[in-house]
Structure formats: C-alpha cells, structure tokens
Amino acid sequence: MEPSLISEVIRCANFAAVKHKDQRRKDQEETPYINHPIGVAYILTEEAGVTDLHVIQGALLHDTVEDTDTSFQEIEQEFGPEVAGIVREVTDDKDLPKHARKAAQIEHAPHSSKKAKLVKLADKLYNLRDLNRQGPVGWSAERVTEYFEWSAKVVNGLRGTSKPLEDKLDELFRERNIST
Numbered sequence: 001m002e003p004s005l006i007s008e009v010i011r012c013a014n015f016a017a018v019k020h021k022d023q024r025r026k027d028q029e030e031t032p033y034i035n036h037p038i039g040v041a042y043i044l045t046e047e048a049g050v051t052d053l054h055v056i057q058g059a060l061l062h063d064t065v066e067d068t069d070t071s072f073q074e075i076e077q078e079f080g081p082e083v084a085g086i087v088r089e090v091t092d093d094k095d096l097p098k099h100a101r102k103a104a105q106i107e108h109a110p111h112s113s114k115k116a117k118l119v120k121l122a123d124k125l126y127n128l129r130d131l132n133r134q135g136p137v138g139w140s141a142e143r144v145t146e147y148f149e150w151s152a153k154v155v156n157g158l159r160g161t162s163k164p165l166e167d168k169l170d171e172l173f174r175e176r177n178i179s180t
C-alpha cells in the first residue's frame with residue numbers, strides 16, 4: 001500500500017471517530033460506536049479481499065450522515081463525490097417511519113451500485129454477528145429473529161456481489177432456519 005493510501009484511510013477513520021465520539025452501541029457494555037464502522041471496513045479488507053479505497057472509506061463513513069451531524073456535502077468536500085455517493089446509497093432516510101425505512105432497504109438493495117452493495121453486505125454481517133454475540137439491551141428473541149428475517153430479504157437483493165460475504169451470511173441464516 002502506498003503511503004498516500006494509508007494516510008487517506010487514517011484521515012477517514014479519524015473523521016469517523018470524531019463524528020461518532022459521543023455515540024455508543026446498544027449492547028450491555030455500551031461499546032463505542034466507532035467499533036462498528038471500523039469492523040465493517042475490516043470485514044471488507046480481511047474477509048472479502050476488498051482493496052478499493054473508496055469502498056473502505058464508504059464503510060468507515062457509512063453511518064456518519066444517518067447518526068451524526070455530518071452532511072453529504074461535507075463528505076463530498078472531504079472525500080470526493082464517489083465516497084459521498086456510496087454513503088448516500090447506504091444511508092436510511094430517518095424522516096421515514098421505521099417500517100417504511102426497513103421496506104426501503106429491501107426495495108433499494110437490488111438497484112444499488114456494486115460498491116454500496118459491498119458496504120451493505122459487510123454491515124449486515126457485522127450486525128448479525130453482533131446479535132449472535134449479545135443482542136442490544138431490551139431486544140426480545142422475537143425482535144432478534146425479525147431482524148434476521150428482514151436482513152435475509154435485504155441480502156437477497158445484494159447477491160452476486162461477494163461470494164465470501166454471502167456464504168458467511170447464508171451460514172448465519174441457515175443456523176436460524178431462515179429461508180433465503
């Protein structure tokens with residue numbers, strides 16, 4: 001890896017860390033939220049063999065607009081239009097009621113770019129592994145099952161993107177007898 005790529009990845013990780021600094025995951029330990037975007041980027045490099053800088057930056061930034069005061073314009077200024085485009089594709093419209101937001105993910109998945117699909121697959125894999133490890137505080141077994149079932153529908157719209165990630169997701173769905 002060239003030094004300029006290393007510094008771009010670190011600049012991006014630092015931007016995400018600053019933006020998510022006050023946010024925690026919903027688990028018992030209140031894990032720092034930044035563990036999630038870094039973990040999603042790590043799944044892409046380590047398990048999917050991704051070397052595309054923009055995909056890694058998209059993964060690191062994927063929740064900044066949805067969950068912090070970051071704007072798409074700010075991401076475009078800092079990291080360029082392609083990264084901003086990936087983040088836009090994976091950002092839920094928080095103005096929509098929850099059921100419409102969830103339905104929109106299923107609907108939009110097949111029409112996403114390959115780069116956005118990679119980020120989405122790794123995001124789902126991270127969250128489902130997290131649920132297997134320890135669910136968010138207050139989630140019932142039914143809610144966990146519903147999240148798995150909904151995720152399987154989103155993943156079905158992302159297929160043909162990364163065999164290693166899809167195989168690992170399918171294994172998680174198989175373990176819970178969720179048909180895909």
Ligand SMILES: Nc1nc2c(ncn2[C@@H]2O[C@H](COP(=O)(O)OP(=O)(O)O)[C@@H](OP(=O)(O)OP(=O)(O)O)[C@H]2O)c(=O)[nH]1
Nearest residue numbers: 024025026027036063098123124127128130131135136147
């Ligand atoms: N499994 C797990 N998830 C956690 C935890 N902390 C935060 N989350 C986030 O919670 C969201 C899923 O919770 P929901 O109740 O279904 O969705 P909501 O927060 O958007 O209403 C996911 O975000 P999202 O951006 O909405 O992702 P997704 O729903 O698009 O997959 C996930 O990243 C945790 O400790 N464990």
